[in-house]
Amino acid sequence: MTDLNHYIPRCKTCGVLNPPTHIENAIQACNIHRFNHPNHKTMWVPIKSARNNKEQSK
Numbered sequence: 839m840t841d842l843n844h845y846i847p848r849c850k851t852c853g854v855l856n857p858p859t860h861i862e863n864a865i866q867a868c869n870i871h872r873f874n875h876p877n878h879k880t881m882w883v884p885i886k887s888a889r890n891n892k893e894q895s896k
């Protein structure tokens with residue numbers, strides 16, 4: 839059930855910042871991005887359908 843902990847860090851201006859990761863890393867990526875770009879608004883979006891989709895094999 840650890841797949842439910844994946845989040846995508848996003849920026850309203852730049853789009854996706856990083857691939858899906860744990861929420862702690864997603865929040866950290868957003869904080870770093872906001873520090874570098876104070877005018878940008880960031881968010882982290884949870885992934886709920888990771889189990890049924892193909893696992894990333896890259």
Ligand SMILES: [Zn+2]
Pocket residue numbers: 849850851852853871875878879
């Ligand atoms: Zn940005």
